[in-house]
Amino acid sequence: MEKVKVMIVDDSKISRAMIRGHLAKTNFEVCAEAKTAAEAVALYGETHPSIITMDMNLPDADGIECSRRIHAIDSDVKIIMISAMKDASLVATGREVGISAFLQKPISTNDLIDTMMVLCQSKVGKIAVLRESYAKAFVRALQQGIFSMIGVHSEVSLELDDRRYLDVSGIAVIVGLTGFPVGRAIVYMDVDTMNKFSSIMLNIDDPKDLDEDDASDTVEEAVNIIVGRGVSNINDVFKDKEMRITPPGTISGTNIRIASPKLTTFKITADTRIGKIYLNVGFAEGE
Amino acid sequence: MDAKLVNPFVDAFTSVMPQMGFPEPKRAKLYVRERNAVSRGVSVIVGFTKQIRGNVVYNMSEDTAKYIASTMMMGMPINEFDAMAQSAISEMSNMLTANAATNLTGMGLEVDISTPSLTIGANFQVKISDSQYLTVEMDLGGQIVELDIAVDQK
Numbered sequence: 001m002e003k004v005k006v007m008i009v010d011d012s013k014i015s016r017a018m019i020r021g022h023l024a025k026t027n028f029e030v031c032a033e034a035k036t037a038a039e040a041v042a043l044y045g046e047t048h049p050s051i052i053t054m055d056m057n058l059p060d061a062d063g064i065e066c067s068r069r070i071h072a073i074d075s076d077v078k079i080i081m082i083s084a085m086k087d088a089s090l091v092a093t094g095r096e097v098g099i100s101a102f103l104q105k106p107i108s109t110n111d112l113i114d115t116m117m118v119l120c121q122s123k124v125g126k127i128a129v130l131r132e133s134y135a136k137a138f139v140r141a142l143q144q145g146i147f148s149m150i151g152v153h154s155e156v157s158l159e160l161d162d163r164r165y166l167d168v169s170g171i172a173v174i175v176g177l178t179g180f181p182v183g184r185a186i187v188y189m190d191v192d193t194m195n196k197f198s199s200i201m202l203n204i205d206d207p208k209d210l211d212e213d214d215a216s217d218t219v220e221e222a223v224n225i226i227v228g229r230g231v232s233n234i235n236d237v238f239k240d241k242e243m244r245i246t247p248p249g250t251i252s253g254t255n256i257r258i259a260s261p262k263l264t265t266f267k268i269t270a271d272t273r274i275g276k277i278y279l280n281v282g283f284a285e286g287e
Numbered sequence: 288m289d290a291k292l293v294n295p296f297v298d299a300f301t302s303v304m305p306q307m308g309f310p311e312p313k314r315a316k317l318y319v320r321e322r323n324a325v326s327r328g329v330s331v332i333v334g335f336t337k338q339i340r341g342n343v344v345y346n347m348s349e350d351t352a353k354y355i356a357s358t359m360m361m362g363m364p365i366n367e368f369d370a371m372a373q374s375a376i377s378e379m380s381n382m383l384t385a386n387a388a389t390n391l392t393g394m395g396l397e398v399d400i401s402t403p404s405l406t407i408g409a410n411f412q413v414k415i416s417d418s419q420y421l422t423v424e425m426d427l428g429g430q431i432v433e434l435d436i437a438v439d440q441k
Contacts, residue, residue, distance in 0.1 A: 176401020246334025253411025
């Protein structure tokens with residue numbers, strides 16, 4: 001992924017250092033830092049960044065006025081307003097002068113990066129956006145969910161899944177994703193892992209005491225929680241786009257093949273001491 | 288679940304299928320089942336949320352799926368239930384569900400639908416409800432497409 005140039009506009013040395021810190025080790029490269037509106041306009045002309053972070057209070061003009069001037073030079077530039085105050089009237093005025101996103105101080109690294117990724121989708125590519133901003137939310141949800149529900153640690157990996165099918169023997173819980181982007185998450189595991197998972201969750205010591213329906217219901221409920229948490233992670237970042245989940249559909253059997261035509265899918269694997277738990281999350285393309 | 292929620296799905300099926308070149312579908316059987324739908328071979332699951340929550344499964348044999356895919360592709364012969372045929376069945380499920388969603392909106396119910404998941408296999412079942420749900424068998428030119436409808440109004 002190519003580097004994306006960023007200019008920071010903020011009169012506070014501390015704020016500039018914090019934003020620079022957030023962007024360290026990412027594909028966003030700080031090419032200029034401006035302390036005033038006049039300096040911002042001049043540096044914009046020299047460095048042509050793709051993204052600008054804009055403070056509201058500047059010594060010679062406010063962030064709105066500064067954004068207006070820069071947007072007049074180049075209407076393609078993406079401006080993110082980072083301010084202590086964020087209210088509806090600021091957002092409305094800001095949109096009029098071409099500000100694309102609004103973040104409130106203190107900002108988190110995740111919020112900043114996610115926002116930047118979305119704003120420069122055409123530069124970094126759709127798959128990178130889906131991976132960084134959406135699939136990773138499910139990686140955290142899977143790892144934390146497994147740990148909080150059964151106290152088991154897992155090594156988690158994420159990869160783009162270019163298989164046309166998932167082949168499942170055991171249990172697969174399908175949860176639909178609606179809103180933006182639309183898609184579905186499927187968590188699957190073999191019968192042995194399902195039985196161990198539900199025995200721990202239900203405090204059953206002897207595997208013989210585990211009822212088959214109880215085992216699948218337990219996994220179903222766990223998946224509902226994990227996927228719900230993943231979607232909450234996403235909604236926390238993109239507050240203007242609400243994603244929702246549908247009730248789960250739970251498939252059990254052997255040699256089941258699940259196909260999802262036209263989705264971009266990611267395979268998340270949690271390797272645990274009770275076996276492997278997979279989460280395949282797919283998003284509709286072209287949205 | 289409420290029986291009045293079945294009609295939007297049956298109506299969608301009866302109005303959409305003839306537009307794709309199928310004979311007029313007939314409602315063959317309607318019955319109540321519990322928890323699990325047993326796959327006939329090819330099952331497409333679609334989730335619903337907002338004012339209607341639950342799942343609908345379009346359930347059919349692989350032969351029926353091949354017949355549908357072939358008819359959708361202007362009679363192109365289909366020997367294997369391959370990626371293209373699967374894509375056709377997914378597309379059909381999308382159209383039927385979107386049409387049903389429009390019918391539900393017409394009843395004043397706001398719905399959002401997920402993307403379809405197409406599942407293939409001889410030996411599996413799908414749990415779509417904690418309690419009872421309704422199954423409608425639709426006769427499509429002598430082939431049976433089963434609609435398993437497990438949705439509730441919130």
